[in-house]
Amino acid sequence: MRITCPFCGERELGEFTYLGDAKPVRPAPGASQDEVYDYVYLRDNVAGAMEENWYHGGGCRAWLRVTRNTLTHEISSVEPAAGAGARQVVK
Amino acid sequence: MAEFSWEARSPLERALVSEPYGVQGEAGVALTEIRNFDLVQVMARRGKASEMATAAKGHFGVAAPETPKAVRTADATLIWSGPDQFFVLSKGGRQSVKSLVPIFAASASLSDQSHARVLISISGDKARALLAKLSSIDLYPAAFPVGAVAATSMDHTSVTLWRGNDAPGGRAVFNVLVFATFAESLWQTMLDSGAEYGIEIGHSEELA
């Protein structure tokens, strides 16, 4: 498999580390145990396009949000994580 | 009181033996360790990428690379190392972390990497053939021209690879910055991989 890093260009799979589903959002401080439980454990078993977290650890060390089809491995988009590089992020 | 001497030793000092290696005859590859350099990582503070760029332009006279490129200044090479960050590589003492801190005080975080890396320069007719065994990057002349940079991996080890200025005669020169503690291991792999081409080995303080 090859992933096109938005910073580095197209690279081979070996440079990347897979983390998993990029959809769950970490609950804000003060969230209930149930909400955090869902965030930590609850995952969709997607057959098709799925947003995933990948780390370009063997390259520029950016975290990426990769949309990959779990059936075909086709990658339709690769976006940098919100905080990759020095972009100002307002939260 | 005892006397202490502080001799800086390259991590390759023992592994590097300056004599021909592998197939005898005209060497297909030259491996040269570049010693005595300063290497400073400059990373923009959050939201300060343009300030960092301005500071770099002001200090170096050229813009720091914003894409995987290496650019030469009067006495340093600025090498892209990731989004909103770059290395300043210079001959030992020219652009030390101490001298750069004030330049980037308001815009970037600096980290001294002078001892964290080993710099190996690879040239010769078979340089690309050797690197094809270590690197998944396409080094075809048009795909990886002079000044191209890749933050990539060799032998499962992170490296910064870039193409320096061509050597006299037009031969391509590739530079590899590898983590110091991995350097001897990668060096041995390079020797192993390049033995079939014949290797000329040396070290120098001149950056290509």
Added chain:
Amino acid sequence: MTSSQSNRLDTGGLIDRSQPLNFRFDGKTFSGFQGDTLASALVANGVKLVGRSFKYHRPRGILTAGSEEPNALVELRTGARREPNTKATTAELYEGLDAASQNRWPSLAFDVMSVNQLFAPIFVAGFYYKTFMWPAKFWEAIYEPAIRRAAGLGRAAGVADPDHYDKAWAHCDVLIAGSGPSGLAAAVAAGRTGARVILCEEDFALGGRLLSDGGTIDGMPAADWLSRTQAELAAMPDVRIMTRTTLFGVYDGGTYGAVERINDHLPSPPEHQVRQRLWRIVAKRCVVAAGALERPIVFAGNDTPGVMMASAMRTYIARYAAAPARRVALFTNNEDGWRTVGAALGAGLQVAAVIDARAEISAEHRSLASKGGFPVLHGSVSGIDGGKNGVRKISVSLTGGARAEVEADGLAVSGGWNPAVGLTSYHRGRPKWRDDIAAFVPDGAPPGMVAAGAANGAFGLGACLREGFAAGAAAARDAGHGSGSGATPVADDEAFSLAPLWHVAGKGKAFVDQQHDVTASDIELAQREGFESVEHLKRYTTLGMATDQGKTSNVAGLAIMAAVNGKSIPETGTTIYRPPYVPVAIGAFAGHHRDENFHATRLTPSHHWAAEQGAIFVDTGLWKRAQWYPRTGEKDWLESVTREVKAVRGGVGFCDVSTLGKIDVHGADAGAFLDRVYINTFSNLAVGKARYGLMLREDGIVYDDGTTSRLAEDHYFLTTTTAKAGLVMQHLEFCRQVLFPELDVQLTSVSDQWAQFSIAGPRTRDLLKEIVDPSEDLSNEGFPFMGAREVALRGGIRARLFRISFSGEMAFEISVPARYGEAMARNLMIAGKPFGVTPYGTEALGVMRIEKGHVAGPELSGTTTAADLGLGKMMSTKKDFIGRVMAGREALVAADRQVVVGIKPIDKARRLRSGAHIIPKGETPGPDNDQGYVTSVCFSPTSDQWIGLALVERGRERIGEIVHAHDPLRGEDYDVEICNPVFYDPDGGRQRG
């Protein structure tokens, strides 16, 4: 020379008669020529019997002339280079080649195991499943060794491979598999556009079937066109021709696997050269021009030596000038098989008869028969009279029911052609059936790939050239290149007519899969037993599961299956195709990663100094770390380690701890960031101070620990454990970029920038005073416990000094830029000489941390909470941090959790072992009363006995209780006392003093 080659034709062929080569087969010396394969040289020497079959030990000959060969498998070379299952049909002949046949004992001609044939009824489909079911213990002891000896596909060398292999990457616009007419036309078309082209050819020569079948292209003989085309390609700088290279797989994203047999055609690789190279090729487009494989017709005795594929027979005749037989018969169901008749007549061989299963043959062939003086029999071959010495007589069932016999010493068989659909089907593609050629053809292909020519079901020479040229041009265009110049090469298309015929009923064994000895009746039996799906059929009969992956057998097998199921072939379908297309040596996959280069290694800055001291090194992840420093006269490691511990506790020692992960954390929000990743607070840490920190995973379990110092308002220096260094960096980057992108934080690994040494023992300060500049205040007031700051060293360099202790002693850690690491070790020896300074390794480090009750890897096991480790009080209640909420889950705060305690054996002389289970005293060990286990043990020189740490249920409430340690792995049972985990200096006076 030729005189000894009884079946060598006097003229013709692409062999070099000026270069004779001697070789050995089963100990007998033969000769052949440069350009031969082992198979063609054996044919030239009249050798028909080349091996025994896998299950029945039936005599077998050469069936094909390519990598699809199921029978002619040999052990090539001898000694450490002996390689079993080498195909004689692809092994190039070299001077001194030494090969031996397989599956026979004691000799090929007299094989004791051929009695298996008498027991044939028990070797039917599902034989393994039916025979070796039980008792289970018989499997290892009796069945498996017996099967391996009787059946095994050749013998491995049994010693390390002396050759080297390597791996490389290549990149191109257009990758072409195969150099037959389609592949060459594709290469020319793509090359002319200026595209970067890689053409892989399995053979050592380009041309594919052109080398055997000739023809006319662009008005010139195929051989001339071939040399013109090769010259044109050679002149293109961006076209790379790779012969002896098999494209064996396609992977996601346009990545292809190929193996280049660089030196397999030599006795051994020249010095410094590798034997094979594994290529990972990244291609924008790929043209599969891998051709087609001729398929057999299944009939009784079809495995008799001398029965050969028709195309293979003319390859031996035309390309190698070697006659597989003197009097040849042909059994065909199609037009193409007749070419072999032409080749045989052209070479002056006799043609005994043509048995054609079709009702009609062309006028051209009728006149060929009458000119050649041989009969054309309409019907099928129903049996062979012959044996290990070859074919004698062929029984024919004529259309209409009559029988005939043909005397011949060789039978060429053609059942039609199967496009090589492997590569195009590797992404779970299913080929589609084409009735007009009675064959499966690609139905789509992985992204970027297209099949052309015979691989796509186009069997005419003209069609192959047209498809190949068009595919090459289109691939180059799709890869971003313009159109090229020059015209499509032109040739006529041969007539093609075929009457499908898969299996001729008859008496005797009719083999479908010759390598795995699967017969037509095995397939019928499997169907009767209910294995109707092709995937079940394959596994039950092992059809197509040998090293040839059923290249000559799969389609016939499923055609027979379809017939017995009463279904059509497309309804029956194919099994899943999987790479590799040909067997690839594990050595090629490993490349340089073997022996000392098995993985990359990391060396500490003082490594070579430690080696000089005679240190024993231990692999810790990728690192080599000094484990202990033996001295002359010490009888074992324990004596050395005990000395090192005593030297530290009684004086001073030092240890290279550079392997700890080190991360610069910069930025205005660095403190706030650390507050979120650690359970304790770092934003309130004073500049110049260090603090121990603990990280959790988001699920509440402990992740990592380490000391982090604040060097400036906006600069922390964080350390991790050795094992987790890379993972913690990844985790922190995740926190920075994904979870908390609003924070101003920058992270840089400085693990390799600093050589870090732990200096420990009551004389530490004395040693430091020698080496640190006298202006630096190292007193308890000037440099208190957990202080961290930069200091000047004598002789001019600067260092970072941290007053932290892992050993429980008065201790500092000192960091210098890594290139000074070796000098630092030497200087510590000089500075500490008056105080008996002792370098110590990771064992002594471990002993002292256990004595001090510090947790490490065995306790941070991925199952423990902060409270389990006795660090629950560190968890801040005033802030959010990773793992906070989940750490509060019921099960993670349960009162009966296993927590860290110390243990001591009741018998003071007893040695403890990690992994022993903790059971209540007096109870019989079982899963219900398993209350924990021993995590870390050491011989404690301070306590003069073995001590340990353990995770024990409600352990802290049970200090003083005697429990039972049960170690079924080593067969040990003994009692231990639960105690405080801090064995040494529990009030911490020594490290603070």
